[in-house]
Amino acid sequence: MKFVCLNCETYMNFEKVEKPGEGSLGVFFGCPSCGAKFSMVTNPGETQMVSSLGVQLGGRSAQAQPFEMTRGTLKEEAQAGSGQMAAYLNEKIHGGQPVSAPSAPGKTGDKAGGGCPFSAMVAEMGLTSGGKPANGGTGNPEFTWTPDAKEKLDRLPAFVKPMVQSSVEAFAGKHGYQTITLQVMDDSKNDSPNGMSWTPEAQQRLDNIPDFIRPMARKEIERLAKERGAATITAQVMDDAKDKFMKFM
Amino acid sequence: MPQEKDLKTILSRLRYTDDAKVVAQITEQMKQVQARMAGIKHKLVIMSGKGGVGKSMTTVNLALALARQQARVGLLDVDLNGPCVPRMLGLHGRSLTMTPEGAVPPVGPLGVKVASMDFFLDAASPVRWKGPMDVSPVWLGLMEMNVIREFLADVVWGELDYLLADLPPGAAADKPPVIAGFIPDLAGAIVVTTPSEVASDVVQKSVTYARDMGIKVLGIVENMSEYRCPSCGELNELFEGNTEAMCEALDLPLLGRIPFDRTLARTFDKGKPLLDEAYPTIQRYQDIAGRIRTLLDYKRVLAEQL
Numbered sequence: 001m002k003f004v005c006l007n008c009e010t011y012m013n014f015e016k017v018e019k020p021g022e023g024s025l026g027v028f029f030g031c032p033s034c035g036a037k038f039s040m041v042t043n044p045g046e047t048q049m050v051s052s053l054g055v056q057l058g059g060r061s062a063q064a065q066p067f068e069m070t071r072g073t074l075k076e077e078a079q080a081g082s083g084q085m086a087a088y089l090n091e092k093i094h095g096g097q098p099v100s101a102p103s104a105p106g107k108t109g110d111k112a113g114g115g116c117p118f119s120a121m122v123a124e125m126g127l128t129s130g131g132k133p134a135n136g137g138t139g140n141p142e143f144t145w146t147p148d149a150k151e152k153l154d155r156l157p158a159f160v161k162p163m164v165q166s167s168v169e170a171f172a173g174k175h176g177y178q179t180i181t182l183q184v185m186d187d188s189k190n191d192s193p194n195g196m197s198w199t200p201e202a203q204q205r206l207d208n209i210p211d212f213i214r215p216m217a218r219k220e221i222e223r224l225a226k227e228r229g230a231a232t233i234t235a236q237v238m239d240d241a242k243d244k245f246m247k248f249m
Numbered sequence: 250m251p252q253e254k255d256l257k258t259i260l261s262r263l264r265y266t267d268d269a270k271v272v273a274q275i276t277e278q279m280k281q282v283q284a285r286m287a288g289i290k291h292k293l294v295i296m297s298g299k300g301g302v303g304k305s306m307t308t309v310n311l312a313l314a315l316a317r318q319q320a321r322v323g324l325l326d327v328d329l330n331g332p333c334v335p336r337m338l339g340l341h342g343r344s345l346t347m348t349p350e351g352a353v354p355p356v357g358p359l360g361v362k363v364a365s366m367d368f369f370l371d372a373a374s375p376v377r378w379k380g381p382m383d384v385s386p387v388w389l390g391l392m393e394m395n396v397i398r399e400f401l402a403d404v405v406w407g408e409l410d411y412l413l414a415d416l417p418p419g420a421a422a423d424k425p426p427v428i429a430g431f432i433p434d435l436a437g438a439i440v441v442t443t444p445s446e447v448a449s450d451v452v453q454k455s456v457t458y459a460r461d462m463g464i465k466v467l468g469i470v471e472n473m474s475e476y477r478c479p480s481c482g483e484l485n486e487l488f489e490g491n492t493e494a495m496c497e498a499l500d501l502p503l504l505g506r507i508p509f510d511r512t513l514a515r516t517f518d519k520g521k522p523l524l525d526e527a528y529p530t531i532q533r534y535q536d537i538a539g540r541i542r543t544l545l546d547y548k549r550v551l552a553e554q555l
Contacts, residue, residue, distance in 0.1 A: 001269075002265065006254050009254070010263065014268040045388065048388050048392070049388065049391065053274075054274075055270075055271050057271065058269055058270060059270035066348070066351045066403040067345070067352055067399050067403050069395055069399060070369060070396045070399050071369070074369055074376070074377070075378055075379045156491070156494050157446055157449070158446065160498045163498045208554060209551065209554045210543065212504060213502070213550055215501060216502075218500075220551070241551065241555060242555040245549070245555065248548040
């Protein structure tokens with residue numbers, strides 16, 4: 001934070017910090033041109049903000065001790081209880097009276113009673129409370145799922161199904177398929193989000209490495225291919241990748 | 250009436266100086282974190298969007314498993330408000346030793362070094378901060394991030410092969426991914442879930458968010474996969490989920506499955522962890538640790554096997 005002396009049109013210099021009271025800092029500035037003095041006094045929140053940064057205004061005179069801020073800010077058992085800011089706010093807002101419990105929430109659908117403060121915004125965005133498009137729908141009508149493919153999709157857990165469905169449909173759309181078969185589902189698994197395709201030989205070589213490394217390997221090889229402007233992962237790209245990884249040994 | 254001065258014009262003529270030395274001190278803090286982390290080969294975070302899935306149990310056992318494989322291991326318990334790692338490793342009541350070089354962590358079973366907020370607290374005390382944090386999560390968030398910064402900057406870990414950070418629960422724009430982003434040269438995140446669909450749903454979100462933050466997610470550990478009967482040792486399913494399907498959808502490897510093991514859990518509860526490598530559940534942690542090591546060394550594997 002800086003202050004400007006508008007008379008002299010220059011920044012005021014930071015001069016010193018004092019502690020006029022508990023939870024408060026007095027930060028002094030002076031104009032280097034006209035000598036005007038100015039002091040900013042922080043409230044407990046602002047003081048805490050500075051303290052939480054683990055810095056000392058004006059710089060440190062001694063090196064920080066290990067865990068200086070943690071140890072200095074942890075409240076001792078005897079100090080436990082409501083904080084000073086809470087007490088201050090309680091005094092100002094509630095006149096020192098205990099805060100009454102919030103009124104019981106309205107029943108589901110009780111719009112007039114308040115309800116979710118974001119419900120109007122959500123409605124405006126055309127979303128349901130679950131965050132899904134309000135028009136719902138079970139899938140893209142452009143595609144027909146064969147019964148066996150649909151059955152395989154339906155066997156997936158509910159939380160995974162939408163992700164898999166949209167990914168298979170995106171693959172089908174990209175390749176011009178209108179009917180989604182088991183084969184299309186299997187092929188979509190090998191489809192790369194980078195738009196890369198794999199030759200059978202390259203795929204076979206990828207399948208030879210341990211399964212838990214395969215996703216990372218796929219990404220690395222596709223990154224290499226992309227760097228070299230290739231759209232298809234061939235045996236040659238695999239050889240190049242192998243050479244590249246040999247350099248790390 | 251004096252003419253109002255145009256601040257934009259005035260500022261364009263002035264040169265900013267950091268005479269309160271705030272920026273300089275924050276830069277110095279970041280350098281200190283970098284310097285302290287430089288002696289650690291692999292830094293990993295263990296995270297999950299969902300609470301109660303067994304992150305700490307997984308982290309502690311992976312740390313022990315890596316230590317059994319002759320690695321030098323540190324364990325940072327970043328769950329400031331619910332630290333439990335020291336108790337699980339029989340270190341509750343110990344503390345960091347403050348020296349001019351920094352805070353020296355106590356050493357637990359198999360030589361694992363541990364740092365935790367628990368070392369600053371009395372037996373039953375929760376974490377309470379001085380100041381107005383009780384009315385503002387904004388101040389609290391800032392405070393906690395700087396406490397974590399001190400854990401990263403001030404603990405004298407020395408040379409380590411692995412530092413495992415046990416993150417608090419949280420799925421998105423709250424602390425865990427931000428904390429992970431705080432660790433320089435982070436090798437990646439291990440995500441813990443249970444087969445429960447509720448847990449998997451939240452975990453999935455945390456993976457997406459972590460990736461958005463540029464954190465490499467290495468794989469998923471399924472905890473509480475089954476229940477190992479303490480009488481006959483038979484395994485039975487606890488939940489009806491499908492972590493494999495989730496892994497496939499997220500394009501992540503399933504690093505392993507850990508059963509809910511009452512016998513093992515009780516030893517950690519009492520702070521006297523079972524360390525027998527031949528014990529079946531511990532063997533599973535050993536396998537997962539081996540896979541993590543391979544994943545971190547994947548370039549060598551690809552050079553040899555591609």
